[in-house]
Each structure stands twice: as C-alpha cells, then as structure tokens.
C-alpha cells in the first residue's frame with residue numbers, strides 16, 4: 356500500500372479533452388497508488404480541496420481528468436503551466452486487479468480512472484457511455500474503448516460474462532450492479548478531508564453507513 360503524502364507540486368500542462376481538462380502535475384515524491392485511488396487537490400481560492408481519481412501516471416507525472424462543473428473544478432481547470440498546488444494522496448481503496456476476465460464500464464467523467472486502470476490490467480475491453488460526441492472525445496485516453504452515446508446506455512452494450520469494474524454516476528452504478536452483483540463499483544460523495552476525519556463523505560450503501568474516503572471509493576457490491 357502506497358503511503359499518502361502531501362506535497363506542493365507544479366503544473367506541467369493543462370490540456371483540453373473534449374469538454375474535460377487533463378491536468379498534468381509533476382510527481383515529486385508522490386506515489387501513484389492503485390488505480391481507483393484518489394488524491395485531494397487544492398482548488399485555488401477555495402477553502403476545501405477536491406477529490407480526483409488518478410487518470411494517468413506517466414514517468415515523473417500524475418494526470419487528472421477534470422469535469423469543470425463547479426467553482427473548485429473550474430479553478431483547477433484554469434491552472435496554467437508553472438502554477439503550483441498542494442496535492443495529497445494516494446487515498447482510499449482502489450480496484451482489485453486480481454480478476455480473470457476484466458471489463459471496464461464507465462459513464463461520463465467516470466472514465467477518469469480508466470486510462471491508468473486499463474494500463475494496469477493490460478488493456479482489457481472497455482465500454483464507455485457519454486452524453487454527446489464531444490464528451491466521447493475522452494475515450495481516446497482508453498485503448499480498446501467501445502463508445503455508446505445517449506440515449507443508448509452502457510448496460511445495453513456490456514457483455515454479462517465478465518468481471519466488471521465500473522465508475523460513473525450513481526444511477527449507472529446501480530444499473531450495472533443489478534446486472535452484475537459482483538461488480539467492483541467506484542462511488543462518489545462530496546469529501547472534505549479525504550482521510551476519515553470529517554465524516555462528510557458518509558453514504559448509505561445497502562443499509563450500511565460507510566465513510567467513502569476510507570472504505571471506498573471502490574466497493575464490491577456483493
């Protein structure tokens with residue numbers, strides 16, 4: 356298990372990928388951790404950092420794919436080469452990689468952890484769903500991705516004889532779980548600390564309260 360560290364790191368590049376933004380940061384002494392783990396990124400001008408899954412881990416860098424939906428993610432997306440921010444991680448529990456027939460299933464910004472996960476699993480099949488062709492440009496980051504666009508759903512395109520690892524909006528995760536009860540699902544909740552101290556990320560899953568930052572974000576649903 357990689358030990359989380361907090362470091363001030365410089366921005367190496369900020370690149371548009373469809374409507375999303377790939378933020379590349381110098382790695383320094385931070386370890387990338389396991390795919391599905393996340394980092395807390397300082398959002399300039401905001402009090403609280405924002406949780407982001409690691410998207411890519413090329414030599415010397417950590418890459419994060421951002422959906423600029425609110426003030427924190429927009430502030431991160433507006434960073435420029437040479438700016439620096441505090442980065443803390445890797446945090447939480449990632450995906451288990453000891454699966455025989457992996458299939459990655461993602462929706463929207465849920466594609467974020469898949470480039471790193473795909474590399475770790477030696478490029479398994481992938482089904483990705485997006486709202487528009489523009490959003491689907493992010494599929495270029497994941498080799499072998501089959502893309503479906505709304506109104507078609509990823510659950511209509513996924514084979515059912517696989518070990519599913521999924522990330523996406525809650526209704527998509529619920530639909531995947533209904534088809535594949537053993538799927539590994541990466542859940543989301545607003546997070547303030549990222550390491551179990553604030554109880555801000557408590558969610559009820561199957562009648563049990565869980566601090567998603569320490570018990571998740573990846574949970575096996577069965």
Ligand SMILES: Cc1cc2nc3c(=O)[nH]c(=O)nc-3n(C[C@H](O)[C@H](O)[C@H](O)COP(=O)(O)OP(=O)(O)OC[C@H]3O[C@@H](n4cnc5c(N)ncnc54)[C@H](O)[C@@H]3O)c2cc1C
Nearest residue numbers: 405406407408420421422425426427428467543544545572
């Ligand atoms: C473990 C984890 C990994 C994540 N990885 C990524 C990633 O790789 N890329 C990415 O773009 N985003 C990711 N997110 C989501 C991201 O952290 C939030 O979208 C971000 O914190 C929103 O901040 P904001 O200030 O931009 O918007 P806010 O104003 O805080 O939120 C905008 C809207 O989204 C809702 N919201 C905010 N955070 C969440 C959340 N976590 N879950 C559900 N609804 C939320 C708010 O209620 C509000 O309606 C991840 C979240 C978690 C928990």
Ligand code: FES
Nearest residue numbers: 549551553554568
């Ligand atoms: S984010 Fe603080 S306990 Fe989970």
